[in-house]
Amino acid sequence: MARLKRGSRGGGSRLAAIVILAPVFVLIAALGTRTGLWSHEIGYDLLAMRVGAGLAAFGAVAALMMLIYALRLRASPWLAAVVIAVSAATIGAYAWQVSRIMSGPPDDISTDVAEIPGFGALDARRGAAGSGETGGVDACPGAVPAMTQVAPASAVWALQESGFSLQGGVTVARVAGTHRGFWFGTVHDAVIRIRPGRTDVRVAARDGRPHGGEA
Known part of the structure; x- marks a missing residue:
């Protein structure tokens, strides 16, 4: 039983890592673009808005699994709350960015x-x-x-x-x-x-x- 609990806690940590992967990836994409490491097309269009969006969706699934773990007392409820908040903020930021680009006036x-x-x-x-x-x-x-x-x-x-x-x-x-x-x-x-x-x-x-x- 102790081994099972330790394994479950480790799984919660891995799920948390998956959730924070998207915002960290976007930060790297942004800084790389800002410093000229790669072009705007690669940094923003590809890395941030395509790959990053996919990671955010994957993170939302991980956050849902984390919630299930917490409800079954196999993960810390505090860690689950943080993970869900980060995932919701990430998905919300993507939704906001897409909506402002689609509905915004020309630049x-x-x-x-x-x-x-x-x-x-x-x-x-x-x-x-x-x-x-x-x-x-x-x-x-x-x-x-x-x-x-x-x-x-x-x-x-x-x-x-x-x-x-x-x-x-x-x-x-x-x-x-x-x-x-x-x-x-x-x-x-x-x-x-x-x-x-x-x-x-x-x-x-x-x-x-x-x-x-x-x-």
Whole structure:
């Protein structure tokens, strides 16, 4: 009997290891992408959203087995509670991420869709990323122009306060910047176009893929 209990406890530990495998795997995928160890397509699309999602589903099965073990007094109820909480949080995070990507606006937003601001010198770095749909106020209620000629210093301040680093020179007509995400290193470019009586802003992901309305 003592041997059976020890074996059951060991099985609970193995189930717990399976449950935490998905979040640990996603963390490794994110850091590898962020540091340039592999591409965004490999780190995010393949490792995080496909392999990681499979591991999360496998972890949910392991969490259910852990619950059964706990109900039969073959595993610690506290460990079972932690395992179930981690599994639920992991599945919930995946569901939230998929829903925001599917329902979010395009990751190219401009306050002027009739005459969309260009990114200037950043266009060369963006490549073909600007060939997709550019959304406006219909996609993002906050995407409205400032009906005034903003001072360049104010535009610089606004970009820097939003976490963008300045790119290129500052002129009376244009200020541009780049923001790099923490986890997967997703790059967003922003440009503030200044004209008499109107200032427009455009923000777009450099990779041209959806990011749940992050722009």
